[in-house]
Amino acid sequence: MTDYLKLQGRRVVVFGVANKKSVAAFIAKTLLEVGADLVLVVRSEKRSDEVKKLFPETKILVCDVEHQDQIDRMGAELAADQIPIAGICHSIAFADYSDGIKPFHETTRKQFLQAIDISCFSFIAISNALRPCLTPDASVVTISISTTKMASESYGFMAPVKAALDSSLAFLAKSFSNFSQVRFNAVGAGLLKTSASAGIPGYVDAYLFAEKAIPRKEGLRTQEVADTAVFLLSPRSAGINAQTLIVDAGMAINYFDREIISRQAE
Secondary structure, eight states: OOOTTSOTTOEEEEEOOOSTTSHHHHHHHHHHHTTOEEEEEESOHHHHHHHHHHSTTSEEEEOOTTOHHHHHHHHHHHHHHTOOEEEEEEOOOOOOOTTOOOOGGGOOHHHHHHHHIIIIIHHHHHHHHTGGGEEEEEEEEEEEESOSSSOOGGGTTHHHHHHHHHHHHHHHHHHHTTTOOOEEEEEEEOOOOOHHHHTSTTHHHHHHHHHHHSTTSSOOOHHHHHHHHHHHHSGGGTTOOSEEEEESTTGGGOTTOHHHHHHHHO
C-alpha cells in the first residue's frame, strides 16, 4: 500500500462517531483504509458498545464533552499510551430542537449556551487536553458548515454557533504557534444525508432543494466530506492553516439555476 497521505502508522483521534451514517464514521473508515492508527472517542458507554460493532478492532474511549472532568480523564488515558497524536478530528455538534424550529429571536439562553458548549467550546477544550500528546506538526480538524451567513430557517440557531467554531480556528492556530506548528482547519460541509440531520425539522426539504441547486444535480456525499477531512489531517495539507475548506459540490455558485427559476415562475 502506498502511503501518499503519509498517515500510515500515525495516531489520529476521531470524536463523534454515532452510527454508520455519521460523518465521523466515514472519516474513521477512511483513516483505517490509509493505515492510520485510529482511536475513537464517543459520548457514552452505550454508544461505545454500538460503535464497537462498526469498528471492532479499534480503541474506543468514552467522553461526554459537556463535562470537563471527562475531557481531562480522556486526555490522561491517551497520554498514558505514550503514543504521539498526529491528528484530531472533532465531529461533534448538538442543538436542542425538542420544541421545534422557532424564529431565531426566540432562541433561549439555555439552548444557545448548550449548543456553544458542545459544538464549539468542546473543540477548544479537546485541543487543550490533548496538547501534551500532539506531535509538533499535528493537524486538528473540525466539521463545520458551508455557510454561516445564510439565514436558513431549517438550521435554527446553529449557524451562529458554527460561526464561532470557524472563528476559533484562527485563535487556536495563533496560540499554538507559540510552541508548535500544529494546524487547525475545518471542513465546511454542505447538506448531507445523516441520521442527525434527518432529525432537524425542515431539513429534508432543504436537502431536496440542495440536490436541485448543486450543478451536478446530485447531493453532496458524506464520503466526499470525509475525504477532505482526511486530507486536512494529513501532512499533504501542511500549507493550509486556520481555514474553513468549503465542500458543497458547487452549490454556492448555482442559486440562480435556470431550472429552479423557471419552476418558481410557473
